[in-house]
Amino acid sequence: MPQPTFTTPDLNSFCLLDSLGLMVTGQQIRRDRAILECRVIEDDPWCRNCGAEGLPRGTVVRKLAHLPLGWRPTVLWVRVRRYRCADCGIVWRQDTTTAAAPRAKLSRHAVLWALKSVVIDRMSIARVAAALACSWHTVNDAVLAAGRDLLIEDPHRFDGVKVIGVDEHCWRHTGRGSHYVTVVIDLTPVKERRGPARLLDMVPGRSKQVFKTWLDAQSEGFREGIEGDC
Known part of the structure; x- marks a missing residue:
């Protein structure tokens, strides 16, 4: 076996924070969760209005749910610096869009982790x-938005699809019944042994008619290119 190569331990890399433009400055490990105090790496001192350099005016904390480490809920406490322009008086904060979408409560890595957990690992939204450590609606909205942006609205997601698989997934359990979606998966990479299956679409309902309606809505070229379904 080749000799493994090790690097210096780096909490920023281990927690995938460097790709979010964040740096860990402290940690607090509790029994129920882990809290990582962070700061934004890049300064953002230039006024959005006149371009003059602003003056620091304290910080505010933005709390973001991050992907769980060891199945322990992890929360990022991001200290965001506030600036004020001496010329025009405008106040602004450091840009944190690399770490999370505006007004989002989940980091970008947490959103992707949630989407993969639902689609690939078949976990429920409640789990x-x-x-x-977020509410059901917060996670549900984030997963739906990410699935729509990354999967549903991808114009090339049907390219090269030859074999599809169909399954059902319980989206939500309620006292008035369970809500299901039909999951359509591209099995072409699995059959050709070049990669894992990938999600094509999720349609409300779980009957045969739901899948037939979805298939009829696709292009004729797509339907003719399908070798089989399961």
Whole structure:
């Protein structure tokens, strides 16, 4: 076996914070969760209005649910610096869009983790929400938005699809019944042994008619290119 190569331990890399533009400055490990205090790496001192350099005016804390480490909910306390322009008086904060979408409560890595957990690992939204220590609606909205942006609205997601698989997934359990979606998966990479399956679409309902309606809505070229379904 080749000799493994090690690097210096780095909490920023281990927690995937460097790709979010954040740096860890402290930690607090509790029994129920881990809290990582962070700061934004890049300064943002230039006025959005006149371009003059602003003056620091304290910090505010933005709390973001991060992907769980060891199945312990992890929360990022991001200290965001505030600036005030001496010329025009405008006040602004450091840009944190690399770490999370505006007004989002989940980091970008947490959103992707939640989406993969639902689609690939077949976890329920309730289980994902518990792992992230967030509300059901917060996680559900984030997963739906991410699935729509990354999967549903991808114009090339049907390219090269030859074999599809169909399954059902319980999206939500309620006292008035369970809500299901039909999951359509591209099995072409699995059949050709070049990669894992990938999600094509999720449609409300779980009957044969739901899948037939979805298939009829696709292009004729797509339907003719399908070798089989399961």
